[in-house]
Amino acid sequence: MGCSWFSRRGGGPSEVDDGGIASIQNVKIYKYKEIRQATDDFNPHNKIGEGGFGSVYKGHLKDGKIAAIKVLSAESRQGVKEFLTEINVISEIQHENLVKLYGCCVEGNHRILIYNYLENNSLDKTLLAGGYTRSGIQFDWRTRAKICIGVAKGLAFLHEEVRPHIIHRDIKASNILLDRDLSPKISDFGLARLMPPNMTHVSTRVAGTIGYLAPEYAVRGQLTRKADIYSFGVLLMEIVSARSNKNTRLPTEYQYLLERAWELYERNELVDLVDAGLNGVFDAEEACRYLKIGLLCTQDSPKLRPTMSTVVKLLTGEKDIDTRKITRPGLISDFMDLKVRGPVVETKPDDEVNRNNYTNPSSYNASSSSGTRDNSNVYSSGASSAAAVSSFSSTI
Numbered sequence: 001m002g003c004s005w006f007s008r009r010g011g012g013p014s015e016v017d018d019g020g021i022a023s024i025q026n027v028k029i030y031k032y033k034e035i036r037q038a039t040d041d042f043n044p045h046n047k048i049g050e051g052g053f054g055s056v057y058k059g060h061l062k063d064g065k066i067a068a069i070k071v072l073s074a075e076s077r078q079g080v081k082e083f084l085t086e087i088n089v090i091s092e093i094q095h096e097n098l099v100k101l102y103g104c105c106v107e108g109n110h111r112i113l114i115y116n117y118l119e120n121n122s123l124d125k126t127l128l129a130g131g132y133t134r135s136g137i138q139f140d141w142r143t144r145a146k147i148c149i150g151v152a153k154g155l156a157f158l159h160e161e162v163r164p165h166i167i168h169r170d171i172k173a174s175n176i177l178l179d180r181d182l183s184p185k186i187s188d189f190g191l192a193r194l195m196p197p198n199m200t201h202v203s204t205r206v207a208g209t210i211g212y213l214a215p216e217y218a219v220r221g222q223l224t225r226k227a228d229i230y231s232f233g234v235l236l237m238e239i240v241s242a243r244s245n246k247n248t249r250l251p252t253e254y255q256y257l258l259e260r261a262w263e264l265y266e267r268n269e270l271v272d273l274v275d276a277g278l279n280g281v282f283d284a285e286e287a288c289r290y291l292k293i294g295l296l297c298t299q300d301s302p303k304l305r306p307t308m309s310t311v312v313k314l315l316t317g318e319k320d321i322d323t324r325k326i327t328r329p330g331l332i333s334d335f336m337d338l339k340v341r342g343p344v345v346e347t348k349p350d351d352e353v354n355r356n357n358y359t360n361p362s363s364y365n366a367s368s369s370s371g372t373r374d375n376s377n378v379y380s381s382g383a384s385s386a387a388a389v390s391s392f393s394s395t396i
């Protein structure tokens, strides 16, 4: 048997018998030997990606499952207890639009996460990398609408149903994976939490993320759910237009997606931003509505951005957009000449972090899902925002 349940069933690695972590019960522990076999000894041919947290391999597990195996980099050498505590939190969070964590491997210095493998890769490597021509995937309008709504639902779940609420902190195209049916799954939620606060290589991650960063988070380090909503707004516009938030190959005035969207919105020509690759086969009213929702989500003032559950209703048409509320979005380029100072505040009063009060969403009581907010419990999935923001200053 290559793996065991953490609650001392099946005899996992010796560290997991540590009495201080006996309360952790839901994490499947894989033996390093099984992971080596699954990846053919981490054969480069099986490597499917490289992110800020380490390398990702495709692997075949003994139970027949295909997995994405994320080998965390050296910086993440957290103690077994801390690591498993975080993993236990992540593994309890399950939703059809979140990537499923199968388990982990925590032997010696190894810290490895084992996820459900998603067949159709990430949005940045498919839709934003040339769409059908490059990936063979037909991103027609219906598929895009389904992707936008799915991501919105996954994020609404993290923000409003999980207790304490989770701020993803890194919503972007490379963290949206697609399954066989092109249903979207958000990856990396809770992951930055595994990194020690002094981790230095965070700068490369932030560099790739700048266009998604809400100004108040980038400049003042204010981390709330509204920062995720800003990133979602940018992603939404990327999906509709099939272009990245920044494209240096375009003439200067067209390079920044958000600036372009605002310009076109003011001229009542938003439809021009919709992907020309759709060959005109799309619902223009709906596509423009999505772009307007993107503008609403990226408003400069966090208070003007809708919550994610409202975004879901706006996307599905259950709720109408009040276009009077759309003002110029907050643009990071407005702050390009500012140097950012740390240390940084993680939250505002209405989005306070409280990691100790985490409760399993499955045991989450029904009255809360009817809209009652308990804003005192927010779990930030981010690594040190101070680290992120101070390294951000060195990359702009």
Ligand SMILES: Nc1ncnc2c1ncn2[C@@H]1O[C@H](COP(=O)(O)OP(=O)(O)OP(=O)(O)O)[C@@H](O)[C@H]1O
Binding pocket: 048, 049, 050, 051, 052, 053, 054, 055, 056, 068, 070, 099, 115, 116, 117, 118, 119, 121, 122, 125, 170, 174, 175, 177, 187, 188, 204, 205, 208
């Ligand atoms: N569950 C998965 N199924 C299939 N492919 C995956 C899975 N997880 C990751 N990948 C692949 O590995 C790549 C790297 O993923 P990873 O999340 O480590 O980094 P990233 O999102 O590109 O960057 P960052 O770590 O800065 O967020 C992804 O772009 C994707 O192609």
